[in-house]
Amino acid sequence: MPDHIEKTVRPQDVGTEPGLPTETRMIIGVLVVSAFVVMLNETIMSVAMSRLMDDLGIPASTAQWLTTGFLLTMAVVIPVTGFLLQRFHARTLFISAMGLFCVGTLVSALAPGFPSLLAGRVIQASGTAIVIPLLTTTILNLVPADRRGRVMGVVTIVIAVAPAIGPVLSGFILSALDWRWMFWFVLPVALLALAIGCVLLKNFTTPRKVPLDLISVALSAPAFGGLVYGLSALGESADGHSAIPLWIPLTVGSVSLAAFVLRQITLQRDGRALLDLRPFGIATFRVALALLVLAMASLFGSFILLPLYLQNVLGLGTLATGLLLLPGGLLMGAISPFVGRIFDRTGPRPLVVTGSLLLSAALWAMTMYGADTPVWLVVIVHSVLMLGVAMMMTPLMATALGSLPQPLYSHGSATVNTVQQLAGAAGTALFITVMAQRTSDSAARGLSVVAATQDGIQAAFVCGALISLVAVLAALLVRNRGGQAASGEAVIH
DSSP states (O other): OOHHHHHHHOHHHHTTSSSOOHHHHHHHHHHHHHHHHHHHHHHTTTTOHHHHHHHHTOOHHHHTHHHHHHHHHHHHHGGGHHHHHHHSOHHHHHHHHHHHHHHHHHHHHHOSSHHHHHHHHHHHHHHHHHHHHHHHHHHHHHSOGGGHHHHHHHHHHHHHHHHHHHHHHHHHHHHHSOTTHHHHHHHHHHHHHHHHHHHHOOOOSOOOOOOOOHHHHHHHHHHHHHHHHHHHTHHHHHTTOOSSOTHHHHHHHHHHHHHHHHHHHHHGGGTOOSSOOGGGGSHHHHHHHHHHHHHHHHHHHHHHHHHHHHHHTSOOOHHHHHHHHHHHHHHHHHHHHHHHHHHHHHOSHHHHHHHHHHHHHHHHHHTTOOTTOOHHHHHHHHHHHHHHHHHHHHHHHHHHHHTSOGGGHHHHHHHHHHHHHHHHHHHHHHHHHHHHHHHHHHHHTTOOHHHHHHHHHHHHHHHHHHHHHHHHHHHTTSOOOOGGGTTTTSOOO
């Protein structure tokens, strides 16, 4: 590593400067832009399924694989990023990840049919799975603890605004152009991010030769892939349309996960684990991660329910639905940097407790949604929900990852991102399952389709509201310690 680079990015040097060094800001900026592009891609297809089914002549069960395949690939690749971040230079990983994403986007844009489109989505997901852990690990390595909150706030902007813009963007594109233009629109932006990264991104890590345990890789794929697939299919199963018996992927995933965990515990004793689980031995990490799970489950559950409510109960179109949900995402993005600054000054507890209360209040308000609920109220309540999540996300991520010693940064980042994927799938599955079951029961009692759907969505929101009470209680366990307490306090045993 060149001496001038090492001197520029050392955290102890950064802490004495009035701001982050220019090179550090450039590195993080490139990664943030890239993360925004790949996160935008995750939701840009959310309102395109009907168009794809018509154009490609495929049923809903087949079209759903464009989303399920993406999530499965993410679930399989993310656990391996802990190894990749140790074994390869950050620059090499960035170029590989964005290169894969660009190739997958091009394949999708040129796809003549469903198989090639699915292949493109899988390739895209392979690159996406690396970018976010790379961003968080970079922040941990380059940003001192006392400034980490405000930089993590930028990551929250990516997590919030990109998914919020995706449906709106796809709605505008589909209103005038072919669905392939969703990929043609993203491709030049991704190529530009890749080109800028190739020029500006320098190596700032020192790779070390860590062994790749192939047995762990073989266990990881069915473990995380099986659980995500099983959870994603849970709602479909509740509606009676599951392609395979639900117990098969869930059982395979659970058994494989148990075997995976046991093997990591054995291998981590001499530093050979694919995904080191020692972060779970740190209480601060465990509490913050548990709260992140609850927040992500509630967030993803509402992401899937609100569009269904707006379209199937209130009768709005896809573009109007996307526009109504946009203010909440923009608010979350706008408030996140301020949340990060407050975290750096006060620590996580005031923010997390307040955020959990806002989250719970919004979910309880959603339990009262009906066919005559004014649209402006939906926008306000959704904005309160996103504000609550914003007040939780940045402090929890910074607290969880900042509680780790430097050798566990890459594994902690991979763990957090893996668990977030599982939490999102679990929240979606739980909300959809409750909704589908109650809707079916209400329809059997003779209610109209709209009334039955409304009843099902209300039941799902009640479930989410009850979960939010657990989040409020768990928030009280968060210690009121800022970013400075994190780095170096934990000891590896």
